[in-house]
Amino acid sequence: MVKIYTNHLFITPENRKEVFPLLFDLxxxxxxxxxTLxxxxxxxxxxxxxxxxxNLRRFGTRNDLxxxxxxxxxxxxxxWLYSGGDFGLTLDSAVHVFRNGGFHSKLPSTTFILPSFINDxxxxxxxGVVAIPKIALPQIGFVGHAANSITKQLKELIGYxxxxxxxxxxxxxxxxxxxxxxxxxxxxxxKQLSKSEKVATNFILRKNYSAGAKTVQDKAIARQEFFDNIAANPYTFCMRGAGNFSVRFYETLAMGRIPVVVNTDIRLPLDDQIDWSKHCIMVSEENMIQELVAFHTDIEPKDFIQMQIDNRNLWLNFLEREAYFSTIYGIFKNKINEV
Structure with a gap:
C-alpha cells in the first residue's frame, strides 16, 4: 500500500467540494x-x-503552502497538491500537481491532469458499446452552448x-x-463544420448552458438529449471552455464514441501511459475539417468499430475515478520502490 499523510483538520463539511479527490473517496x-491501495x-x-x-485556494496563503x-x-x-478550477496553478517540478487542465507546453512533467470525474x-x-459502422462522410455531433452575441462575449470578458x-x-x-x-x-x-460538404453534422446549438433548464425535469430532458446525440454519432466535437479542458471529451469516451478535439495546447491525462492518437482526433483550429476528413478516409472500417469499443474500455480502465487513482497508485508505487 501507499502510505499517505494529510492534515485532516481541513477535511470538513464546509470544504467537502474542495477536498483532494482521492482523499474524498478515502x-x-x-x-x-x-x-486496499x-x-x-x-x-x-x-x-x-x-x-x-x-484545493490550494482553500488551504491558506502561499506561505502556508x-x-x-x-x-x-x-x-x-x-x-501531491490539488489545484482545481478552470485555471489551476503551475508550481516547480519538485512537487506533483493534480489539476483539470493547463497548457502542455508550459507544464512540467510532474503535473498530472485529472480527468473530469463524470458519472457513468x-x-x-x-x-457493451453498440459501435456505429463507418460511412462515407465523417458524421459528427454536438449538443451544447455555442453563442455569438455581443452580450455573451462581454459576459465572458467580465468573468475573465x-x-x-x-x-x-x-x-x-x-x-x-x-x-x-x-x-x-x-x-x-x-458553423464551419455545418457548411462543409465533406462532413455530416448533427448539431443542436444552445444559447445557454443546459438549454437554460430550471426545473429538475427540464434538466433531465436536456441531459438526455445531450447523451442521445453522442450515442447517435461516431464523432463528437470537443473543445475547451473557460479552462483548457473539456468535460465532453470524457463523456464521449465513456459512451464509446470518438472525440474530435480542437487542440489548444492541452495536456491529456496519463499521456505517458496512454497513446491518445488511438483514442481521439486532435485537430488544429486552422485545418480542422481537412484533418478530420483525412483521418476518416484513412481508418479501416474494422478499426473504426474497434476504436469505439476501445474508448469505452479506456474510460473504464483508466479515466473513471477509481481506475484513475488505481493507475496513479501503480505509477507512484514504482517510484517509491525505486528510492
Whole structure:
C-alpha cells in the first residue's frame, strides 16, 4: 500500500467540494477499491506521500503552502497538491500537481491532469458499446452552448477579468491565462463544420448552458438529449471552455464514441501511459475539417468499430475515478520502490 499523510483538520463539511479527490473517496466512502491501495498514517515521517488536503485556494496563503511543502521535502517525501478550477496553478517540478487542465507546453512533467470525474452514462457498467459502422462522410455531433452575441462575449470578458483580479489580489492561487472567448470560437468552428460538404453534422446549438433548464425535469430532458446525440454519432466535437479542458471529451469516451478535439495546447491525462492518437482526433483550429476528413478516409472500417469499443474500455480502465487513482497508485508505487 501507499502510505499517505494529510492534515485532516481541513477535511470538513464546509470544504467537502474542495477536498483532494482521492482523499474524498478515502474519507467519505467505505467500499472503494482505493482503500486496499492507500492507507493514512498519522505523521509525515511515516508516509510515502504527503498530500495537501484541499484545493490550494482553500488551504491558506502561499506561505502556508510553502511551509507544508518544505516540511515534507526536508523528510524526503513525495508531495501531491490539488489545484482545481478552470485555471489551476503551475508550481516547480519538485512537487506533483493534480489539476483539470493547463497548457502542455508550459507544464512540467510532474503535473498530472485529472480527468473530469463524470458519472457513468450507462446504467450498467458491463453494458457493451453498440459501435456505429463507418460511412462515407465523417458524421459528427454536438449538443451544447455555442453563442455569438455581443452580450455573451462581454459576459465572458467580465468573468475573465474577475478571475485575473482575484489572482492579482491573492484571493485565488492560479495561473494567468490570455482571454479565450470559448463560446464564440465554438460557434464559429461548428458553423464551419455545418457548411462543409465533406462532413455530416448533427448539431443542436444552445444559447445557454443546459438549454437554460430550471426545473429538475427540464434538466433531465436536456441531459438526455445531450447523451442521445453522442450515442447517435461516431464523432463528437470537443473543445475547451473557460479552462483548457473539456468535460465532453470524457463523456464521449465513456459512451464509446470518438472525440474530435480542437487542440489548444492541452495536456491529456496519463499521456505517458496512454497513446491518445488511438483514442481521439486532435485537430488544429486552422485545418480542422481537412484533418478530420483525412483521418476518416484513412481508418479501416474494422478499426473504426474497434476504436469505439476501445474508448469505452479506456474510460473504464483508466479515466473513471477509481481506475484513475488505481493507475496513479501503480505509477507512484514504482517510484517509491525505486528510492
Amino acid at each position: 474519507c467519505y466512502t467505505d467500499n472503494s477499491i482505493l482503500h 492507500y492507507e493514512f498514517v498519522p505523521t509525515i515521517e511515516a508516509c510515502d506521500v504527503a498530500i495537501v488536503p484541499v 510553502n511551509q507544508f511543502i518544505s516540511e515534507a521535502q526536508k523528510k524526503h517525501k513525495i508531495v 452514462p450507462f446504467q450498467n457498467k458491463d453494458q 477579468c474577475k478571475n485575473n483580479l482575484d489572482i492579482i489580489l491573492n484571493r485565488e492561487q492560479a495561473d494567468f491565462q490570455r482571454f479565450y472567448p470559448s463560446s464564440t470560437k465554438r460557434y464559429h468552428f461548428l
